[in-house]
Amino acid sequence: NAGVTQTPKFQVLKTGQSMTLQCAQDMNHEYMSWYRQDPGMGLRLIHYSVGAGITDQGEVPNGYNVSRSTTEDFPLRLLSAAPSQTSVYFCASSGNSYGYTFGSGTRLTVV
Amino acid sequence: QQQVKQSPQSLIVQKGGIPIINCAYENTAFDYFPWYQQFPGKGPALLIAIRPDVSEKKEGRFTISFNKSAKQFSLHIMDSQPGDSATYFCAAQTGANNLFFGTGTRLTVIP
Numbered sequence: 001n002a003g004v005t006q007t008p009k010f011q012v013l014k015t016g017q018s019m020t021l022q023c024a025q026d027m028n029h030e031y032m033s034w035y036r037q038d039p040g041m042g043l044r045l046i047h048y049s050v051g052a053g054i055t056d057q058g059e060v061p062n063g064y065n066v067s068r069s070t071t072e073d074f075p076l077r078l079l080s081a082a083p084s085q086t087s088v089y090f091c092a093s094s095g096n097s098y099g100y101t102f103g104s105g106t107r108l109t110v111v
Numbered sequence: 112q113q114q115v116k117q118s119p120q121s122l123i124v125q126k127g128g129i130p131i132i133n134c135a136y137e138n139t140a141f142d143y144f145p146w147y148q149q150f151p152g153k154g155p156a157l158l159i160a161i162r163p164d165v166s167e168k169k170e171g172r173f174t175i176s177f178n179k180s181a182k183q184f185s186l187h188i189m190d191s192q193p194g195d196s197a198t199y200f201c202a203a204q205t206g207a208n209n210l211f212f213g214t215g216t217r218l219t220v221i222p
Binding site for chain 2: 031033042050059092097099103105
């Protein structure tokens with residue numbers, strides 16, 4: 001039972017490049033979310049999904065896109081990377097919208 | 112605007128001491144208050160949670176105290192151990208998407 005798996009663990013991008021952060025869970029959870037963690041700011045919600053085919057914006061959605069074609073996968077796309085998107089990104093899932101299980105994170109640096 | 116205010120930012124205690132981390136909120140619609148523990152290089156992990164109809168909850172050495180009228184809640188760690196050294200986040204939630212985190216407290220337990 002792997003839980004929530006995020007890839008890659010580390011990534012360096014140049015300004016303007018695009019990329020997709022992958023997230024997969026094997027717990028059959030309906031609820032999935034993406035957060036970014038910045039020093040002194042806690043974790044902030046980027047996008048979330050309440051089931052396959054259903055997504056919505058969180059607190060800081062600008063510059064990011066998501067889709068949810070299956071229950072298991074919830075990729076996060078950076079359309080045109082900016083230095084302000086340098087952060088640690090966490091994917092999380094929950095079976096009942098409470099008590100989220102987090103992945104181990106992707107550390108992204110945009111230069 | 113920070114939905115959940117957390118203090119202190121850092122805390123150092125001796126082994127066996129009782130560190131206390133405090134959080135405050137304004138939105139009375141919050142109905143679930145979890146605490147997450149995060150070790151370096153790892154994702155946050157759910158530690159303990161409480162609903163607002165309960166004033167205290169204990170799980171092992173971890174206790175949440177909840178004061179609904181003051182809109183405050185706190186985490187106490189009894190008989191703290193060096194292995195408890197981590198960053199602790201309080202959070203408040205209503206609904207699937209409205210999970211707001213505090214800014215975190217870095218706890219160091221000295222042997």
